[in-house]
Amino acid sequence: MNNIKEFFLGIWHLMQGMYISLLNFLRKKVTEEYPENRGKVFPYDCMRGCLVMPHNADNQHKCTACGICEMNCPNGTIQIISKKELDEATSKEKRALDRYLYDVGSCTFCSLCTVSCPQNAIEWSNDFEHALYTRSKLVQQLNKEGSSLAKKEKEVARIS
Ligand code: SF4
Numbered sequence: 001m002n003n004i005k006e007f008f009l010g011i012w013h014l015m016q017g018m019y020i021s022l023l024n025f026l027r028k029k030v031t032e033e034y035p036e037n038r039g040k041v042f043p044y045d046c047m048r049g050c051l052v053m054p055h056n057a058d059n060q061h062k063c064t065a066c067g068i069c070e071m072n073c074p075n076g077t078i079q080i081i082s083k084k085e086l087d088e089a090t091s092k093e094k095r096a097l098d099r100y101l102y103d104v105g106s107c108t109f110c111s112l113c114t115v116s117c118p119q120n121a122i123e124w125s126n127d128f129e130h131a132l133y134t135r136s137k138l139v140q141q142l143n144k145e146g147s148s149l150a151k152k153e154k155e156v157a158r159i160s
């Protein structure tokens with residue numbers, strides 16, 4: 001008797017679920033029609049789409065390879081690979097950025113990296129389309145090939 005009761009109760013719940021599905025099927029669509037309207041979608045400026053490192057016209061950035069963002073990232077999303085360079089002013093070796101690696105696949109967009117950077121060398125772009133077939137391609141190098149640290153104050157100020 002109990003089994004028959006559970007059987008009809010199951011049928012009743014199934015019909016309830018199908019009724020909700022039917023209602024939603026007949027409702028007016030409220031989605032943004034993405035990706036058909038890709039060219040018309042403009043995310044908000046404050047949106048954290050992807051981490052970027054701005055460079056100026058002379059291919060210079062503001063990153064000193066200090067590693068603070070890497071230390072503050074809770075997910076190990078950032079990897080700073082540094083190199084030694086000769087400082088022309090002091091004739092001493094100094095640390096310089098070789099590769100700034102960012103894995104968007106493990107980023108939670110918490111922004112601890114950007115707020116902790118003492119140089120304001122990294123920021124957010126609106127780019128939100130990260131879908132790829134290969135996970136390894138989600139790892140991006142943020143510093144451009146051949147780029148270097150902006151040396152003078154006025155050069156640093158010019159980077160935006
Ligand atoms: S936003 Fe958060 S998780 Fe992503 S790289 Fe920065 S600190 Fe790491």
Ligand code: SF4
Binds near residue numbers: 063065067068070120
């Ligand atoms: S992005 Fe900022 S915090 Fe990170 S290594 Fe460069 S200067 Fe340091």
